[in-house]
Amino acid sequence: MSATKASKLYILDTNVLLHDPKCLYEFKEQDVTIPMTVLEELDDIKDRKKNVAQEARYAIRSIDSILSKATNSEQITKGVRIILPGKDRDIKLGCLSIFPDHELTVRTGFLPIEHNKDNKIINCALHLQSTFPHRQVVLVTKDINMRLKALGAGLKKVEDYRTDQLVSDVELLPEGHHYLDTPFWEGVDKVESYQRDGKAYHRVARTLLPNTFLNEYIYDSTQDFAARTVAIDQESVTLLDLGYQHLMNQSAWGIHPINIQQAFAMQSLLDPDLDFTIFLGSAGSGKTLIALACALEMVIEQGRYNKIIVTRSTPPVAEDIGFLPGTEEEKMTPWMSAISDNLEAMHEQDERPQSSVKYALEKANIQFKSLNFIRGRSIQNAVVLIDESQNLTPQQLKTIITRCGKGTKMVCLGNLAQIDSNYLTPLTSGLTYIAERFKDFEGSASVHFQGVFRSRLAEFAEENL
Numbered sequence: 405m406s407a408t409k410a411s412k413l414y415i416l417d418t419n420v421l422l423h424d425p426k427c428l429y430e431f432k433e434q435d436v437t438i439p440m441t442v443l444e445e446l447d448d449i450k451d452r453k454k455n456v457a458q459e460a461r462y463a464i465r466s467i468d469s470i471l472s473k474a475t476n477s478e479q480i481t482k483g484v485r486i487i488l489p490g491k492d493r494d495i496k497l498g499c500l501s502i503f504p505d506h507e508l509t510v511r512t513g514f515l516p517i518e519h520n521k522d523n524k525i526i527n528c529a530l531h532l533q534s535t536f537p538h539r540q541v542v543l544v545t546k547d548i549n550m551r552l553k554a555l556g557a558g559l560k561k562v563e564d565y566r567t568d569q570l571v572s573d574v575e576l577l578p579e580g581h582h583y584l585d586t587p588f589w590e591g592v593d594k595v596e597s598y599q600r601d602g603k604a605y606h607r608v609a610r611t612l613l614p615n616t617f618l619n620e621y622i623y624d625s626t627q628d629f630a631a632r633t634v635a636i637d638q639e640s641v642t643l644l645d646l647g648y649q650h651l652m653n654q655s656a657w658g659i660h661p662i663n664i665q666q667a668f669a670m671q672s673l674l675d676p677d678l679d680f681t682i683f684l685g686s687a688g689s690g691k692t693l694i695a696l697a698c699a700l701e702m703v704i705e706q707g708r709y710n711k712i713i714v715t716r717s718t719p720p721v722a723e724d725i726g727f728l729p730g731t732e733e734e735k736m737t738p739w740m741s742a743i744s745d746n747l748e749a750m751h752e753q754d755e756r757p758q759s760s761v762k763y764a765l766e767k768a769n770i771q772f773k774s775l776n777f778i779r780g781r782s783i784q785n786a787v788v789l790i791d792e793s794q795n796l797t798p799q800q801l802k803t804i805i806t807r808c809g810k811g812t813k814m815v816c817l818g819n820l821a822q823i824d825s826n827y828l829t830p831l832t833s834g835l836t837y838i839a840e841r842f843k844d845f846e847g848s849a850s851v852h853f854q855g856v857f858r859s860r861l862a863e864f865a866e867e868n869l
Contacts, residue, residue, distance in 0.1 A: 411434070411540060412434040412435070412540045412541075412542055413435045413436075413437060413532060413539050413541045413542065414431050414434060414435065414436045414544050415503075415525065415529045415541065415542070416436060416437075416442065416544050416545075417442065417522075417525055417544060417545035417546070417550065418442045418445040418446060420544050420545060420546060421442070421459075421463040422446075422449070422460060422797075423565060423832065424565065425459050427565060428466055428467070428470065428486060428500060429497065431497065431498055432497060433498050435499045435500075435501070436486070436498060436499070436501075437483075437501045437528075438501075438502055438503070439502075439505040439525050440503065441505055441506070441521050441528070443464075443467075443502065445521060446460045446463055446464055447464070458803075459797070459800075467500070470484055470486055470487075471484050471500065471502070473485070473487075481501060481503070481504070482499075482501060483499030483500060483501040484499060484500055485497070486500050503532070505524050505528040506524075508527060508528060508531050522547070522553065523553075525543070525545075525550075526550070526557055529541055529543040529554065530557060530558060533558075533560065540561055541559070541561065542561040542562070542563055543559055543562045544563050544564070546564055546565055546829070548829075564832075565832075577836060577839050577840060577852075578617065578839065578850055579850075579851075580621060580668065580682075580850040581622070581664075581665065581668055581851065582616065582620055582621070582622050583624070583625075584623070584624040584625070585625060586624065586625065587624050587625065587626045588622070588626075588629045588631075589629065594608070595607065596608075603644060603645070604644075605642055605644055605645065606645060607640050607641070607643075608640065608641055608643065609639070609640060609641075610638065610639055610640055610641050612641065613633070613641050616633045617633065617636070617843050618633060618636065618843070618844055618845065619633060619634070619672070619850075620633045621633075621851070623648060626648075628647075628648050630651055631645050632646060632671075634846075646671060651667035651668070651670075651671055652664070652667050656673075656674065656694075656698045656700070656701035657698075657701045658750065659693060659697035662855070662857055663854065663855055665685075665853050665855070666694055668849075668851050669681070669683055669691075669695075669851040670694055670697075670698055673699075673702075673815065674698055674701070676708070678813070678847055679808070679813055679848065680805070680808075680813070680814050680815075680816075680842060680845070680848035680849075681813075681814075681815050681816070681849050681850070681851070682815075682816045682835070682842065682849070682851070683815065683816065683817045683818070683853060684818060684819070684820065684835065684851070684852045684853065685852060685854070686819055686853070687819055687822065687856070687862065688856040688866065689853035689854065689857065690853060690857055691817045691818075691853055692743065692746050692789075693746045693750070695817055696712075696743060696746050696750075696789070697750065699712045699787040699789060699815075700712070700764055702787060702813075703767075703768045703769070703787060704764070704767050709786055709811065711769035711771060711786045712769065712771070712786065712787045712789065713771050713788045714743055714773070714791060715772070715774065715790055715791070715804070716775075716792045716793075717795035742791060743770070743789075747761045747764055747765070748761055750764075751764070775800065775804070778803070778804050782807060783807050783808060783809050783812050784809040784810055784811060785809075785810070785811040785812060786811075786812050786813075787813050788807075788808070788814045788815065789815050790804060790815065790817065791817050791818075792817070793818040793834065793835045794818035794820050794822060794823050794830075794833050794835045795818075795823060795825045795828065796825075796835070797825075797832075797833075797834050798834040798837040798838070799834070800834055801816070801835070801838055802834075805838070816835060818833075820836065
């Protein structure tokens with residue numbers, strides 16, 4: 405390994421490259437090394453039909469694009485300069501190298517390595533730490549248990565990959581609505597009210613709502629005032645007057661909101677000025693029910709869209725849908741039971757519930773799509789429901805959202821307390837990332853649902869387990 409000006413040497417775990425395939429360019433002037441074990445894991449993943457296979461292939465291409473500049477194998481072991489293409493000139497970063505950890509572990513295993521790839525990577529970091537005592541050797545992994553094992557084995561520095569982490573605590577995520585303890589109008593000395601396109605707007609001083617952001621819902625204790633922030637400048641805030649009772653009296657496909665958070669969510673979905681909505685909330689809070697009811701209303705009753713596309717991250721234990729019989733739609737059916745359950749719940753009072761559900765499925769042209777089939781498409785004139793989006797990485801959600809074409813509305817649904825992915829935590833979930841990143845986008849709204857309405861048993865379990 406070459407002696408460079410870099411003071412740090414980062415060893416990357418497989419899950420870091422899967423989480424952010426572009427991570428090799430994020431370590432600035434410091435050096436990066438990838439153990440051979442990591443390359444083998446990427447090779448194993450890239451050929452599987454997994455949600456992360458695309459990321460594995462992208463990571464391999466990124467590594468190849470850097471190492472292709474090497475003229476011999478010795479140079480790859482010593483390190484090849486990482487060059488980030490810039491607008492004016494290329495930016496030279498640290499060096500990337502591949503470390504042959506297989507040879508190392510056979511000779512001097514620090515930890516038992518039989519059938520344990522994590523230990524091989526930790527051993528690589530321990531060896532480099534002892535070989536380069538003048539440098540700070542850092543193992544970067546998103547695996548909490550691996551970080552604990554590495555520290556216990558004697559590695560001095562272990563880090564999580566947080567370059568794309570926008571918040572330090574999920575409690576800091578925007579709830580999408582702000583409650584005022586005192587009546588809103590009592591604090592207003594000066595207001596400019598006006599009508600436009602049949603809607604009422606109020607421009608008030610910025611000091612009244614100093615921390616508000618675009619499309620945040622504002623309501624107070626009077627159960628009369630409710631509004632949404634639609635414009636912000638240095639001096640003022642412009643609010644769209646929605647009316648508390650008007651919100652609570654909304655209806656979509658026969659469904660009415662139970663609380664004000666559901667009412668905000670319904671308004672954000674039915675508003676044609678918003679292209680993207682994010683629903684966060686615990687199990688049983690009504691996210692899927694509200695999203696599906698509004699989608700049916702907009703497609704069948706209002707005719708604003710031609711179809712409903714539902715996609716989600718399939719559980720890690722069965723990411724490959726290929727083993728299931730039938731077409732893509734039939735393969736995805738087991739993972740879309742949440743949609744079917746809510747359709748049945750909406751029509752359980754009908755004279756012929758099953759016929760009603762079948763009518764809704766056909767009339768709304770509801771399509772269940774695997775994430776692997778979303779890539780590369782341009783989705784037009786559709787409502788796209790991304791269910792269980794807490795299990796998606798920022799890169800995966802970017803891939804889906806950028807499929808949005810003209811006349812399409814997207815809805816992300818998720819519960820950060822129910823992450824199934826081995827590579828994600830609430831802080832690094834793609835759902836957390838986009839909730840923070842889209843906070844100031846005029847075409848999106850985020851609503852954090854409160855309460856559990858599935859049953860008193862579900863409510864008790866959510867609060868006490």
